[in-house]
Amino acid sequence: MRIESPRILAALGELGVEHRPGASLAELTSLGIGGTSDLLRIRQHQHLPALIRLLRAEGIEHRFLGGGTNVLIADGELPWVVLQLIGPRPDVVIDGNSVWVDAAADLGRAVTTCARHNLGGMEGLIGVPGSVGGALRMNAGAYGTEIGRFVREVELYRSSTGENETVRDSAISFEYRHTSFAPSDVMLRARLDLPSKPYEEILAGIRVCNEKRRASQPLNQKSAGCIFKNPPGGSAGRMIDGLGLKGFRVGDAMVSDRHANFFVNVGHASYSDMLGLIAEVRARVHAAHGCDLEEEVIVWNE
Ligand SMILES: Cc1cc2nc3c(=O)[nH]c(=O)nc-3n(C[C@H](O)[C@H](O)[C@H](O)COP(=O)(O)OP(=O)(O)OC[C@H]3O[C@@H](n4cnc5c(N)ncnc54)[C@H](O)[C@@H]3O)c2cc1C
Numbered sequence: 001m002r003i004e005s006p007r008i009l010a011a012l013g014e015l016g017v018e019h020r021p022g023a024s025l026a027e028l029t030s031l032g033i034g035g036t037s038d039l040l041r042i043r044q045h046q047h048l049p050a051l052i053r054l055l056r057a058e059g060i061e062h063r064f065l066g067g068g069t070n071v072l073i074a075d076g077e078l079p080w081v082v083l084q085l086i087g088p089r090p091d092v093v094i095d096g097n098s099v100w101v102d103a104a105a106d107l108g109r110a111v112t113t114c115a116r117h118n119l120g121g122m123e124g125l126i127g128v129p130g131s132v133g134g135a136l137r138m139n140a141g142a143y144g145t146e147i148g149r150f151v152r153e154v155e156l157y158r159s160s161t162g163e164n165e166t167v168r169d170s171a172i173s174f175e176y177r178h179t180s181f182a183p184s185d186v187m188l189r190a191r192l193d194l195p196s197k198p199y200e201e202i203l204a205g206i207r208v209c210n211e212k213r214r215a216s217q218p219l220n221q222k223s224a225g226c227i228f229k230n231p232p233g234g235s236a237g238r239m240i241d242g243l244g245l246k247g248f249r250v251g252d253a254m255v256s257d258r259h260a261n262f263f264v265n266v267g268h269a270s271y272s273d274m275l276g277l278i279a280e281v282r283a284r285v286h287a288a289h290g291c292d293l294e295e296e297v298i299v300w301n302e
Contacts, residue, residue: 001060001081003038011054012040015047018086025073025082028065030129032222032265033274034073034300039065043086045188048157049164055081063300064186066134067106070224073300075271085133085188094119097194098152103133103187107140107147115206120197121150123205127213128225133187138296139174143209148174150192159184177229177296218256222265227278228293236293237261239285250276275299 002021003009012019018041025034040062042048055062061080065071087104092113099119101110110132111122124145128135132147139148151169158165159182173180181187213219228236240246240260248255249266251273256262263277282293 001037001077001079003060003081005058008054008058008060012051015042015051015054016044017042017047017051023082025065025068025078028082029068029071029073029224030222031072031224031269031274033075033269033271034071035076035078035271037078038081040081040083041086042083043088045085045155045157045164048186048188049162051083052157052159053162064184066103066137067130069130070134070138070296071298071300072224072271072274074302078300079302083186085131085186097196099192099194100189101132101192102189103131103136105132106130107132107135111206114192114194115199115202118196118199118202119194120202120205121145121194122147122192123202124209126206126209127219132190136187136190137179137181138177139179141177143212146174146176147192148172148179150194152191152193154190155188156181157186157188158182159186164188216259218258218262218264221256221262223256223262224297226261226296227263228261228282229296231291231293234291235261236285239289239291239293240281243284243288245281245284248277248281250274250280253277255281271301 020039022036023039024036026032062083063080065082065084085104087102091102091105092110093100094117107128111126124143128140135147139146153166153168155166230236237260245255246257246260252267252269253273254264254266256264285293
C-alpha cells in the first residue's frame with residue numbers, strides 16, 4: 001500500500017516516523033519472498049500509540065516486522081503498510097543481573113553483549129537470527145533454552161487499550177513458539193534477568209551451539225528456519241525426512257537436503273511456490289502419519 005496524501009505524510013513526519021515508499025519485502029526477509037509496500041520505521045516508542053491511531057483513522061491496515069526471519073509474505077503490491085522499530089543506541093543496557101533490551105536489537109548481538117558482561121543462560125539462542133521483539137513474540141528457543149524463561153517484564157504497545165504499558169512476567173505465558181500477547185500487541189523492550197557466568201564458559205557454550213547449527217542447517221541458503229512446529233513428542237523434520245522428501249521442490253521452493261524442516265528458496269521462489277510446498281508436505285505427512293503439522297512460519301497473505 002502506498003501513502004501519498006500530503007496530510008498523512010506530514011503527520012508521519014511530526015511523529016518522527018521514517019517513510020520508505022515501495023519497500024521490497026523480499027529484501028527485508030530471510031526467505032527472500034515478498035512484494036512491495038510502504039515501510040514506516042519508528043524511532044520513538046512513545047509515538048507508536050499516536051501512529052496506530054492515525055493509521056486506523058485513515059483506514060490504513062498495517063503489519064509489524066522485526067528482523068523478517070520467520071515470515072512468508074505474499075507477492076505483488078500489498079494492501080497494508082509495514083511498521084518496524086528502529087532501536088536506540090545503546091539497545092542493551094545492563095544493571096547487575098538485569099538487562100533492558102530493546103525490541104529492535106539483534107538477538108545474537110544481545111546474547112554476546114550480555115556474555116561480555118559475564119551474563120549467561122542464553123547461549124542456545126545465539127544462532128537464532130532476527131530481533132529481540134520477534135523472539136519475544138515467537139518465544140524463540142533452541143538447544144533447550146527459550147527466551148521466555150529470562151523475561152521479567154515487557155514494555156509493549158497494548159492494542160486493547162491503545163497505550164504503551166509494562167507487563168510483569170506473572171501476567172505473560174510463554175509456551176512452545178507461542179506467547180499470550182495479543183496478535184496486534186507490539187513488544188517495545190524487555191527486562192531479562194540472567195545468571196552470572198564467566199565469559200569463557202559462555203563462549204564455550206556458544207561455540208558448541210554454533211557448531212551444531214553449522215552441522216545440521218542450511219545456513220548459507222534463504223530460509224525462515226523451521227517451517228512447521230514439532231508435534232507433541234515428535235519431530236516434524238524426522239517425519240518429512242522419513243518420507244524421502246529432502247530435495248522435493250515446488251518451483252524454486254525446496255525442502256532442504258540438510259534439514260527436512262527447513263524449506264529453502266533456491267532461486268526466485270514465489271509466495272505460491274512456498275505455500276504449495278508447505279501444503280504438499282503437510283498433506284503427505286498427514287497421509288502417512290495422520291498428523292496435522294502446524295506452521296511455525298508466520299504467513300502474511302493479502
Ligand atoms: C537460519 C534460521 C534459523 C532459525 N533458527 C531458529 C531457532 O533455532 N529457534 C527459533 O525459535 N527460531 C528460529 N528461526 C526463526 C526466527 O529466527 C525466529 O522466530 C525469530 O525469533 C524471529 O524474529 P524476527 O525479528 O525475525 O521476527 P519476524 O520474522 O520479523 O516476525 C515474526 C513474528 O513476530 C512479530 N513481531 C516481530 N517483531 C515484533 C515486535 N517488536 N512486537 C510484536 N510482534 C513482533 C511479527 O509481526 C511476526 O508475527 C530461525 C530462522 C532462520 C532463518
